[in-house]
Amino acid sequence: MLTMTQVKNIKKMYYSKGKKVNEIAKITGHNYRTVMKYLEKDDFNLNIGKKEGDKRGRPKKIESVIPIINRWLEMDKTAPVKQRHTAKRIYTRLKEEYGELLNVGYRTIADYVAKKKKEIYKDEEGYIPLEHPKGEAQVDFGQAVFYEKGRQIEGHYLNMTFPYSNGGYTQVFKGENQECLLEGMKRIFEYIGHVPYKIWFDNLSAAVIFGKSRERNLVEQFERFALHYGFEANFCNPNSGHEKGNVENKVGYHRRNFFVPIPHFENIDEYNKELLKLSDIDMKREHYRKGEMILKLLDEEKEYMFKIPEKEFEVGRIKTIITDKYGKAEFETNLYSTSPVYSGVEVVVKAKADKVIIMNKDFKTIVTHERIYDKYKESMKWYPYLEALSRRPKAIKYTKFFNELPEVWKDYIDSQDYEGKKRSIKALMKMIEGDEHLGIINATRAIEETLNNGVKDIDSIIATYYRIKNVGNVAINEINLNDNIPKIKEYQTDINVYDSLCNRQVYAI
The missing domain is CATH 2.30.30 (SH3 type barrels.)
Structure with a gap:
């Protein structure tokens, strides 16, 4: 199995330096099939508990040769006009030099070349071009205050912008680590159904680690993520904020337009889903310079992006x-x-x-x-610990769990004998299973209502709990009978008739 650095070098030699598969095999010492395997590999999840599989991914169609076409067209910018690639020449070269990756016909190549020639741009090493090409993105974090379930959070929100269209999406998190970075990007990829072919980042510690000589080393999980989705990760030069001006502007724009007044939400996941929809609504406005709707321009950009891979990447x-x-x-x-x-x-x-x-x-x-x-x-x-406490119920009084219980439950458990304590703890286990916070709330409502009705046994408390959980906190009213209902004589059972069944005959053995 090759390391990620080896895989990255193979892809770089193939796509950026134009090396053929046979040449790469000679340079690296790997056989032809190994090189092809990693060129076609499209799943870079970290497989825990088992060895990483070697299942070959399906070869892509136009996406597999787009980096090659782009490189040739970029090289043409310094060539005389009469010596630049035509669509026909590009198709011929692809057949001759990259036949193993070419899975589309001439018309598909010609259509892509015609579109690409309209957006030729300057792309110098280490700098984002001022003329933004279609299909690129920028990513950065911002900070803002939020309220979750009434509690204030010093939150972070990831911003992904598309400079060509000026479109953008945001996702809220409680941190700014690599999991938040990758999870936010993954959600946006999945929402738009595409992956930018190139993404620019600031020097985020969630993505890079600086060596002693200030060289950048990618965090392993980030590197796997980039390989899985196929995008090229570029990083801005230190102290060069102008290089990612689009996303920095969008960080402020999102804060002013989405997070004023301060948002209040109960569930951060649901709020993030709503933010993706709000971003779409916000993009239904004209581009400040191009005179077309931003959402329409973003749809055009998607033609220059990768499709989402079939295999989901598990961030963690x-x-x-x-x-x-x-x-x-x-x-x-x-x-x-x-x-x-x-x-x-x-x-x-x-x-x-x-x-x-x-x-x-x-x-x-x-x-x-x-x-x-x-x-x-x-x-x-506490659920896994309550099972142990149910076998030693006297110990519960000395636990943090017991001290944090509502007074009504502490008094009830204290009033029980040894067996009663065991039944009470097991009952609490049932009530808090799955959601301890909500379980305790409903369990407290249940015991208060049951005790107020003059009933104390644990089975009645459990029955009340399930009614509250499934129906809601609605008390059952007494049934008032009408006066015209006839009185029924109480039936008295005579068990003496069963005595005759108890006669036994004794047989000698």
């Missing part, structure tokens, strides 16, 4: 961690609970933009937490 950073004696795993200074069963053992942590998924060594999920973006905090999922 993987790390193995040994839990403490309480079964808690420390990740980025914060503690995440697992289960008493996993105390002092190695677990696998998968960090996503909004979640931390903790798995066992077989990569089976133990528990899922919301990702914490503060420092030295703790996320506790």
